[in-house]
Amino acid sequence: MDAGPAVTAASRARPRRRGAVLENAILDATVAELAEVGYAALTVEGVARRAGAGKYSLYRRWPDKAALAMAAAYHLHDDEPVPTTGPLRADLIAWLRQGADRMAGPAGEIYRGLLSESLVSQDRPTPGLLSRGRGVTALTRILDAARDRGEPVVDAPAGQAMQAPQALLRIDFLTRGAPVADALIEAIVDEVALPLLTRRTPGSRPPEPIPPDRVGAGPIV
Structure with missing residues (x-):
């Protein structure tokens, strides 16, 4: 069996890297390879060389x-802050905007690639199987x-309710590509997330649906 890709003189001259230093270098190289060749042409050997x-290793x-x-993909956004300054609607919009912006970069390329492979072969993992549940x-x-600010958030949201906002965002990305329209994000928040995740207060009215021409061509999903 071959011992792996040839090691260049430059790499031999580097100090020996271990642990998090080596892992970060590998993940940075993976991102660079994805930007250059795309997910379909990505190989472990190419990342190792880079x-x-x-x-x-x-x-x-x-x-x-x-x-x-x-x-x-996770490495790229390790330090991304979670918006929790309120009000809830603004935080949800900011959070989904972060997700949409991620999809416009290497994370979106990875998601499309994983999904394509899983559709071709049942032996390939789906993005959901590799997810760490960060969303x-x-x-x-x-x-x-x-809830701590006193907003009328439901006490125990259903599992599907927690997954629905990001699922709709991903479907829009897969069917229309990037960038995801701000109006689409507002529609997901107003028409799906807030009704599922908050309690109606006496006298409150449901939000007016956002006109389709503001969201984009065709329905949200």
Whole structure:
């Protein structure tokens, strides 16, 4: 069996990297490879060459390119703040806008690639199987902050209700591409997220639906 890609003189001259330093270098190289060749042409060997690392250093951490690419997508947005300043509607819009902006970059390329592979072969993991649940975790923080401010958030939102806003965002991205329209995000918040995640207060009226011509061509989903 081959011992992996040739190591360049430059990589031999580098100090030996371990732990988080090596992992970050590999994930940075993965992002750079994705930008250059796209998900379909991404290979573990190509990432190893770019990172100046042995390919077995990658396989010890990630079993295949799907897991590696998903880790790179999370790595890109590790420090992204969760909007919790209120009011709830503004936080939900800001949170979905963050997600839409992620989809316009390498994360969107990875999501499309994983989904395409899983549709072709049942042996390939879907994006959902590789997810770390960060979307639901962030939404829980947003709702907890709103509840603490006294906003009428439901006490125990249903699992599907927690997943619906991001699911609609992803469907729009997959069917229309980027960028996702601001009006579409407002429609998801006003017509789906707020009705599912908050209690109606006496005398309140449901929001007016956003006209389709503001959202974009065709329905939201």
